[in-house]
Amino acid sequence: MSKSVLSAPHFHDEAAAFAYVEARVWPTGCFCPHCGGEGVALPGVRGKAKKDKEGKVITPGAVRIGLKRCAACHVQFTVRVKTIFESSHVPLHLWLQAMFLLASSKKGISSNQLSRTLGVTLKTAWFMSHRIRLAMQDGTAGMFGAGGGGVEADETFIGREPGQKVRPGPGHKMKVVTLVDRDTKQARSTVVDVLSSETVGQIVRENVSREARLLTDESRLYRKVGQEFAAHSSVNHFAHEYVSKADPTIHTNTVEGFFSVFKRGMRGVYQHCAKAHLHRYTTEFDFRYSNRVRLGVDDQARFALVVNGIVGKRLTYQTVGRQGAAA
Secondary structure: OOOOHHHOHHHOOHHHHHHHHHHHHOOOOOEOOOOOOEEEEOOOOEOOOEEOOOOOEEEOOOEOOOOEEEOOOOOEEOOOOOEOOOOOOOOHHHHHHHHHHHHHOOOOOOHHHHHHHHOOOHHHHHHHHHHHHHHOOOOOOOOEOOOOOEEEEEEEEEOOOOOOOOOOOOOOOEEEEEEEEOOOOOEEEEEEOOOOHHHHHHHHHHHEOOOOEEEEOOOHHHHHHHOOOOEEEEOOHHHOOOEOOOOOOOEOHHHHHHHHHHHHHHHHHHOOOOHHHHHHHHHHHHHHHHOOHHHOOOHHHHHHHHHHOOEOOOOOOOOOOOOOOOO
């Protein structure tokens, strides 16, 4: 019988969790996150002890696992500093459990479920989820369609725009534009306020190489910007054409497949999402889609990618609702 992935020491032991994260954040040796100086371990250092009114120690302070001191600036720090873990009181091994669960669940995991599984409050689980989604952001995003490959573009609607009344059609819903690179199998989604040829055109120009082959449906949103690329082909969904008979490579079924997973997760797992946070949910689904098993990335490898993305990203409770909040 195979061993459970979640039985690994770093998911249960705090010292092992620190060692696991340190090996990925500092692969060439510990360094100070403030000045870059060499870090020196401080084993056995304890926090403040609990004392009675007479000053006698009731409970000794807990050992500060992973504590380091910079040899240059003499500031104490741990691997949590300047990562998504900074200032969090949640044990690091519980953070790793949450990261694995979010990375391995194809349609996500709700904050309520995460709260019950980890034994933390709902508010804590919700905030942890958003920090983990921040770690999933790709900071090395290149242009789609480089080398003349095909890029599918489409838009979808989800939830409801703030202050909008429900009415027939998608006008009252939040809008998401997604691009999928057929060669690299990567997905990239953007939340937009207004669907127009100008906003969609800007997204396409900023993310798709001019030598690419743009593939869309019959929407007028892509007609103008499509002229700027090597080729622009489309299918007519209104006429029930989903794959071109003349050229079977002309379709948008790939991006539609991405939307099917995205909507099942948003409706079935998360159920409700405020617009202020939608961009992080799209990041989550982009990440899992772009690093799926079919591309040779299993759950453990995907989890490791999330851990590798924690550095230099800070999210506070006061800034969690802002676009691009990371410092």
